[in-house]
Amino acid sequence: MEREPEEILKRKLDRGGFLKLSALAAGTGILAACGGAEVAGEPAPEETAAGGAATTEAAPPAETAPPAETAPARPPIEEEPGKLQVFEWAGYEYPAYGGEGGVLQPYVDAYGKPKFTFLTSDDQALGKVRAGFRPDVVHPCIGYVQDWVATDTVQPWDPSLISNFGSLNPAMVAAGQVDGKQYFIPDDWGFSSPLYRSDKVEPAEASWALFYDDRYEGKISWWDSPLENFVIWGYVNGLADPWDMTDEEIEEAKQFLISKKHLCRNFWSSQTDMDADFQAGNVWITYAWGGSYTAAKAAGLEVTYMDPKEGRLSWVCGFLLFASTENYHYAHEFVDAWISSETALWTLENYAYGHANTSVDVAALDPALVAAFGLDDSAVLQEPRAHIDRHVPRRRLYNKIWSEIKAA
Numbered sequence: 001m002e003r004e005p006e007e008i009l010k011r012k013l014d015r016g017g018f019l020k021l022s023a024l025a026a027g028t029g030i031l032a033a034c035g036g037a038e039v040a041g042e043p044a045p046e047e048t049a050a051g052g053a054a055t056t057e058a059a060p061p062a063e064t065a066p067p068a069e070t071a072p073a074r075p076p077i078e079e080e081p082g083k084l085q086v087f088e089w090a091g092y093e094y095p096a097y098g099g100e101g102g103v104l105q106p107y108v109d110a111y112g113k114p115k116f117t118f119l120t121s122d123d124q125a126l127g128k129v130r131a132g133f134r135p136d137v138v139h140p141c142i143g144y145v146q147d148w149v150a151t152d153t154v155q156p157w158d159p160s161l162i163s164n165f166g167s168l169n170p171a172m173v174a175a176g177q178v179d180g181k182q183y184f185i186p187d188d189w190g191f192s193s194p195l196y197r198s199d200k201v202e203p204a205e206a207s208w209a210l211f212y213d214d215r216y217e218g219k220i221s222w223w224d225s226p227l228e229n230f231v232i233w234g235y236v237n238g239l240a241d242p243w244d245m246t247d248e249e250i251e252e253a254k255q256f257l258i259s260k261k262h263l264c265r266n267f268w269s270s271q272t273d274m275d276a277d278f279q280a281g282n283v284w285i286t287y288a289w290g291g292s293y294t295a296a297k298a299a300g301l302e303v304t305y306m307d308p309k310e311g312r313l314s315w316v317c318g319f320l321l322f323a324s325t326e327n328y329h330y331a332h333e334f335v336d337a338w339i340s341s342e343t344a345l346w347t348l349e350n351y352a353y354g355h356a357n358t359s360v361d362v363a364a365l366d367p368a369l370v371a372a373f374g375l376d377d378s379a380v381l382q383e384p385r386a387h388i389d390r391h392v393p394r395r396r397l398y399n400k401i402w403s404e405i406k407a408a
Contacts, residue, residue, distance in 0.1 A: 077111075077329035084114040084330045085135040087125060092139065095346065103346040107337040111330055120269065121225070123399070129153055136325040137334065141317040142175055143389040145184045148320055155323040156181035161332040164339045168356045172316050185319045185335050186356035188347065191373065191386065192228065192313040195278070195288035199302040208232045208308045216285055217263045221274060223287040224267035226402030227392060228313060229257060232287075235310040235387070244393050254401050258408045267406065290373065294352040305372055307385075314381060315389040318356070 086093075093116040096104040117135060119125040122144045129138070129151060140148060148154050159165045159182055165173075168186055176184030194210050196203070200219075203210045211220060211232065222229055227243075233253045234242025245253065265283055268274035275292050277283045279299045286292070293305040319335045321328075337343060344355035345364070352369060362370055374380035381388065392398065 074328050080327050084327050086114045086116050087135040087138040088116050090118045103343050104337050134324045136327045137331050138320050141315050146391050149178045154320045156183050157321055162336045167359045169358055172356045186316055187318040187338055189316040189354040190290050194306040195286050197284040198304045200284045206308050208236050208310050212260045218265050219284040220264050221266055221268050221283045221286040222264050224269045226399045230398050257405050290352045311384050312386050314386040
């Protein structure tokens with residue numbers, strides 16, 4: 001459902017993601033989360049091979065990314081219709097509509113305010129596009145890039161038109177290439193981890209297994225996302241590859257999750273609703289992105305954003321360009337503004353999300369924020385401490401089984 005920006009201008013970010021930076025060895029940045037339940041009637045296609053996840057390991061420099069193919073002549077930006085249409089997570093429109101200081105105000109002054117339609121998950125976004133929706137730009141996450149390219153609705157970007165492209169994390173840039181073409185411009189990244197009330201909860205150990213602790217029945221909330229709940233169970237149980245389980249492993253996970261779901265007060269889908277539930281004391285333990293940690297701290301709660309022994313989940317999100325756009329240059333200017341160092345710092349300080357721009361100095365950040373998310377640690381995004389979202393070969397099956405768990 002599309003909403004007018006004014007309705008949410010002052011509202012907290014409602015989507016997820018976090019942490020943006022670690023501009024150290026390979027560089028990084030902070031900001032978003034992704035995934036979610038598949039839309040009924042719009043199943044994701046079966047995948048056949050694992051895709052590359054962004055890491056902080058060495059990769060070709062961003063400036064060596066393959067140039068866009070020779071494209072047909074395009075009209076100059078002055079002849080484009082403008083009124084850029086962006087398919088976006090709610091909350092990300094805020095910087096373009098004033099924000100705290102209006103970090104995207106230079107873009108707005110030059111090109112006007114974009115029009116936003118809001119997505120609630122990567123699967124929902126794909127389903128809407130398969131049904132015929134065609135904006136100019138969409139903001140999905142790295143694990144879905146191959147799915148988007150397979151729809152034949154998106155086209156590669158031209159990095160030569162993006163002045164800040166050379167400042168992006170090279171590993172994230174490389175992960176956004178499909179068949180040697182730059183389909184994905186990385187922007188934000190972050191962690192997913194257990195958030196709990198440290199004045200109410202005493203974990204037996206720092207582990208995702210806290211989600212299954214019988215002592216806290218009725219005070220736990222899982223994210224209503226099929227993939228992540230299986231992946232969490234898989235890491236708790238030491239599976240070789242929780243992202244690509246065998247049939248036997250999926251069945252075992254299904255039976256276990258059914259046996260434990262009574263511990264949950266709810267399965268949350270809206271970050272805003274979950275934050276309200278958590279701050280009201282209805283929930284003490286929840287799956288959360290970094291923005292919920294900062295919101296809870298701002299509300300005066302005693303909380304811990306866990307660094308579980310099995311490793312945090314992580315994600316990288318960014319922008320895709322629709323093949324049908326008549327705002328080719330507007331879209332490049334918009335993404336260029338989003339990946340600037342100014343936007344990177346603003347995003348980190350205001351949303352506690354990460355960003356792919358490597359030029360932000362962690363010394364300028366709040367030391368508490370740096371400590372909570374290990375932003376001064378060059379290994380913070382590396383396995384086994386973090387497990388970055390990736391292309392999932394059997395995503396449709398995970399979605400189907402999660403629906404069966406909820407219905408059981």
